Amino acid sequence: MKRVGRVIVPLVLSVLLAPLGSPSLRAQELRVRRQVRIPDIPGYQTLKCDFHIHTVFSDGSVWPNVRAEEAWREGLDAIAITDHIEYQPHADDLPTKHNRAFEIAKPHGDQLGLIVIRGSEVTRAMPPGHLNAVFLTSSEPLDTVEWRDSLEAARKQGAFIFWNHPGWTGQQPDGVARWYPEHGALVDRDQLHGIEVINARSYYPEAHRWALEKDLAILGNSDIHAPLNLDYDARDGDHRPTTLVFAKDDSPEAIREALFARRTAAYSGNLLIGKEEFLRPIFEASIEVLTPAVTAKQGGQAWVQIRNDSDVRYELNGGGSVEGVSAPEDVVLSANRTSLVAIGVDEVTEPGVVRVELPYTVDNLLLEPGTGLPYELVLEVEVVPAEE
Numbered sequence: 391m392k393r394v395g396r397v398i399v400p401l402v403l404s405v406l407l408a409p410l411g412s413p414s415l416r417a418q419e420l421r422v423r424r425q426v427r428i429p430d431i432p433g434y435q436t437l438k439c440d441f442h443i444h445t446v447f448s449d450g451s452v453w454p455n456v457r458a459e460e461a462w463r464e465g466l467d468a469i470a471i472t473d474h475i476e477y478q479p480h481a482d483d484l485p486t487k488h489n490r491a492f493e494i495a496k497p498h499g500d501q502l503g504l505i506v507i508r509g510s511e512v513t514r515a516m517p518p519g520h521l522n523a524v525f526l527t528s529s530e531p532l533d534t535v536e537w538r539d540s541l542e543a544a545r546k547q548g549a550f551i552f553w554n555h556p557g558w559t560g561q562q563p564d565g566v567a568r569w570y571p572e573h574g575a576l577v578d579r580d581q582l583h584g585i586e587v588i589n590a591r592s593y594y595p596e597a598h599r600w601a602l603e604k605d606l607a608i609l610g611n612s613d614i615h616a617p618l619n620l621d622y623d624a625r626d627g628d629h630r631p632t633t634l635v636f637a638k639d640d641s642p643e644a645i646r647e648a649l650f651a652r653r654t655a656a657y658s659g660n661l662l663i664g665k666e667e668f669l670r671p672i673f674e675a676s677i678e679v680l681t682p683a684v685t686a687k688q689g690g691q692a693w694v695q696i697r698n699d700s701d702v703r704y705e706l707n708g709g710g711s712v713e714g715v716s717a718p719e720d721v722v723l724s725a726n727r728t729s730l731v732a733i734g735v736d737e738v739t740e741p742g743v744v745r746v747e748l749p750y751t752v753d754n755l756l757l758e759p760g761t762g763l764p765y766e767l768v769l770e771v772e773v774v775p776a777e778e
């Protein structure tokens with residue numbers, strides 16, 4: 391009987407444990423950081439940031455330290471906690487403490503090497519609507535009767551101030567952003583430095599236009615209220631909208647300097663929005679034409695290999711026929727893949743080497759509303775006689 395007992399006990403244990411695997415390793419596997427692959431550009435690091443995040447300390451449903459962990463796992467470099475000053479729907483359960491969310495999130499960010507920035511959302515009727523102030527030294531002085539006093543208090547602290555969701559249907563019923571004289575006055579008083587061209591899943595072309603016309607930093611932020619994974623399938627290629635900051639290093643001060651210098655772009659879904667001086671080097675550092683010289687028969691085809699070493703799927707439109715060499719109208723360069731692009735040679739093209747520049751536009755790299763980044767695919771095609 392004793393012998394049977396010894397056999398049965400380990401058997402029972404192994405049967406119980408087998409389907410579970412190793413619980414501690416599984417927990418460890420969940421606590422990983424994704425690497426966001428968007429290249430640096432000459433002279434600057436490309437930092438991935440979200441400057442608009444809510445917690446339970448206003449109308450969010452997440453405790454602040456979780457915000458730091460979510461962002462770290464998603465591969466972000468910096469976040470700002472920006473709870474509403476004026477809108478405190480949890481006040482019966484949590485006392486109004488405008489600095490508390492930052493104070494809770496920051497130590498967890500420090501442990502992970504994630505930058506956490508102190509911010510607040512000034513939440514007023516339109517105009518001026520909602521504005522975030524980030525890089526505050528204290529949020530308390532922003533709790534004023536008059537919104538002008540609130541923004542002046544932020545300016546005095548050296549904060550970077552931007553207009554949130556300018557076309558939000560809560561304040562613009564038709565979803566069209568409108569610029570009010572009050573916003574012009576804010577720019578004149580050094581109280582408006584940036585604008586959300588992207589907020590959550592919305593893109594505001596009017597805001598994009600103003601960013602260019604009025605020299606405001608282009609921002610794309612999540613404005614997240616729920617746990618990240620309720621709104622974004624971050625484990626399956628989806629990501630929250632982020633602001634790319636082109637910073638001299640990865641310090642808070644370098645981020646602040648880059649924001650005031652307007653060295654930013656918005657990144658949402660597969661879309662990048664920004665000036666050509668930032669988007670072109672990102673594109674050029676992402677892709678490489680592996681076979682810039684190809685051989686094709688008259689009336690035949692050749693395959694050009696283009697590698698894309700980034701997380702952005704580039705969508706090109708253009709092509710056509712140049713000097714007897716034709717390229718497809720639509721070209722997709724899948725993220726982190728090498729794509730084959732078919733090049734055709736007309737039957738009547740003379741044998742010999744021809745150098746062609748095939749004009750494309752990268753539609754998802756948006757320089758201004760409706761205008762993508764121009765790009766020329768340069769190839770050397772050796773045309774050989776059809777009978778060989």
Ligand SMILES: [Zn+2]
Nearest residue numbers: 511520554555
């Ligand atoms: Zn808001």
Ligand SMILES: [Zn+2]
Nearest residue numbers: 442444511613
């Ligand atoms: Zn908000």
